[in-house]
Amino acid sequence: MKHAIIGASGQVGGYLYRTLTHLGEEVEGTYYRHPDPSLSELDIIREADVRKFFDALRPDVVWIPAAMANVDQCQNEPGESYRYNVLGPRFVAESAVKRGGRVVFFSTDYVFDGLNGPYTEEARVRPIQVYGEHKAEIEGFLLREIPHTLIIRPAWIYSRDENPRNFVYRVLEQLRAGKPIKAVTDQVNTPTPSEGLVKIAWQAVQDGFEGVLHIAGPERLTRYELTRRIARAFGYDANLVEPVTTESFHLPAPRPSNGGLITQYEAYRMEPGRDFSPIF
Ligand SMILES: NC(=O)c1ccc[n+]([C@@H]2O[C@H](COP(=O)([O-])OP(=O)(O)OC[C@H]3O[C@@H](n4cnc5c(N)ncnc54)[C@H](OP(=O)(O)O)[C@@H]3O)[C@@H](O)[C@H]2O)c1
Structure with missing residues (x-):
C-alpha cells in the first residue's frame, strides 16, 4: 500500500x-x-x-x-x-x-x-x-x-522521543536540571x-x-500521578513533583477534568506487552 x-x-x-x-x-x-x-x-x-x-x-x-x-x-x-x-x-x-x-x-x-x-x-x-x-x-x-x-x-x-513535543521528554528535562515540576491533581485522563x-x-x-x-492507554491517571511515575521510572525523586490545581496555571483554555477515553471495540483495546512496552 x-x-x-x-x-x-x-x-x-x-x-x-x-x-x-x-x-x-x-x-x-x-x-x-x-x-x-x-x-x-x-x-x-x-x-x-x-x-x-x-x-x-x-x-x-x-x-x-x-x-x-x-x-x-x-x-x-x-x-x-x-x-x-x-x-x-x-x-x-x-x-x-x-x-x-x-x-x-x-x-x-x-x-x-x-x-x-x-x-x-x-x-x-x-x-x-x-x-x-x-x-x-x-x-x-x-x-x-x-x-x-x-x-x-x-x-x-506520550512517547520515548527526545523531542520537546513529548510530555515525557519535557518532564525529564526539568528533572535532569534538578528543577521541581508542578503537575495538576484535578485532571484525569488515559495517557x-x-x-x-x-x-x-x-x-x-x-x-x-x-x-x-x-485508541487510548489502559489506565486513568491524573497528570500528577503520571508525572510521578515518569520521575520514578527514570530514577528521579518523585517528590520533585509538586501537586497543584489547574486553576493555579491561569491557562487561556479550559481543560476537561474528569476525562479519558475507552473503546467499545475490544479488538482495539490497548494492552501493555502486546501493544506497547510500558516506560513507567
Ligand atoms: N499530543 C497529544 O497529547 C494529543 C492528544 C490528543 C490528540 N492529539 C492529536 O493527535 C494529532 C497528532 O498530535 P501530535 O502530538 O503528533 O502533534 P505535533 O507533534 O504538534 O505535530 C503536528 C504536525 O502537524 C504539522 N502541521 C502543523 N501545521 C501544519 C500545516 N499548516 N500544514 C502542514 N502540516 C502542519 C506539523 O509540522 P511541523 O512540525 O513541521 O511544523 C507536525 O508535523 C493531532 O491532530 C492532535 O490534535 C494529540
Missing part, C-alpha cells in the same frame, strides 16, 4: 512514519515548520499545493496527524486554529478522496467536556474550548462528506503511548474499520 502522512515531522506522524517504513510499506511524509530531508514540505492550508501533492502521489491511505495541537494557542488565535484544524484537513481529505485515497484523521478526547469520563465512541461530543470545537467540526465534516473515513481519537499522547496508538491504528486500517475509534 502507498501511504501519505501529512504532518510526519510531529510526534505521532513521526512515529507512524518510522513504523510503516520499518514494516516495508511505501510511505511519503510531509513537514511544515520543522524541515526534515526525508520528508516533503506541505502547508495544508494552501489548497493548490495540496492538490498538486496528491496529483503526484495518489496514495491509498492518507494519514492526517497534522494539526495546530497547542490548546492554549488555539484559544488565543481561534482564526489560525480554524485554518489549521478545520480548513487544512478539509482540503487534504477532499483532495485525497478524489484521487482514490482513504482518509485517517487524528482527532482528540478534547471533543468531550470531561464531566464524566471515560468516554466511549457513542458519547455525545461537547467541547469546552476552541481546539475541541474545531476538532469536533472537522470530525462532523469528514464523517458526512468523506466516504470511508477513519477518525482516531487518542488522549494525552496514550504513541507506540500502541500507531500499532492499533494500523491494525484498524488493515481491517477496513470506518467511523470513530478511540
Whole structure:
C-alpha cells in the first residue's frame, strides 16, 4: 500500500512514519515548520499545493496527524486554529478522496467536556474550548462528506522521543536540571503511548474499520500521578513533583477534568506487552 502522512515531522506522524517504513510499506511524509530531508514540505492550508501533492502521489491511505495541537494557542488565535484544524484537513481529505485515497484523521478526547469520563465512541461530543470545537467540526465534516473515513481519537499522547513535543521528554528535562515540576491533581485522563496508538491504528486500517475509534492507554491517571511515575521510572525523586490545581496555571483554555477515553471495540483495546512496552 502507498501511504501519505501529512504532518510526519510531529510526534505521532513521526512515529507512524518510522513504523510503516520499518514494516516495508511505501510511505511519503510531509513537514511544515520543522524541515526534515526525508520528508516533503506541505502547508495544508494552501489548497493548490495540496492538490498538486496528491496529483503526484495518489496514495491509498492518507494519514492526517497534522494539526495546530497547542490548546492554549488555539484559544488565543481561534482564526489560525480554524485554518489549521478545520480548513487544512478539509482540503487534504477532499483532495485525497478524489484521487482514490482513504482518509485517517487524528482527532482528540478534547471533543468531550470531561464531566464524566471515560468516554466511549457513542458519547455525545461537547467541547469546552476552541481546539475541541474545531476538532469536533472537522470530525462532523469528514464523517458526512468523506466516504470511508477513519477518525482516531487518542488522549494525552506520550512517547520515548527526545523531542520537546513529548510530555515525557519535557518532564525529564526539568528533572535532569534538578528543577521541581508542578503537575495538576484535578485532571484525569488515559495517557496514550504513541507506540500502541500507531500499532492499533494500523491494525484498524488493515481491517477496513470506518467511523470513530478511540485508541487510548489502559489506565486513568491524573497528570500528577503520571508525572510521578515518569520521575520514578527514570530514577528521579518523585517528590520533585509538586501537586497543584489547574486553576493555579491561569491557562487561556479550559481543560476537561474528569476525562479519558475507552473503546467499545475490544479488538482495539490497548494492552501493555502486546501493544506497547510500558516506560513507567
Ligand atoms: N499530543 C497529544 O497529547 C494529543 C492528544 C490528543 C490528540 N492529539 C492529536 O493527535 C494529532 C497528532 O498530535 P501530535 O502530538 O503528533 O502533534 P505535533 O507533534 O504538534 O505535530 C503536528 C504536525 O502537524 C504539522 N502541521 C502543523 N501545521 C501544519 C500545516 N499548516 N500544514 C502542514 N502540516 C502542519 C506539523 O509540522 P511541523 O512540525 O513541521 O511544523 C507536525 O508535523 C493531532 O491532530 C492532535 O490534535 C494529540
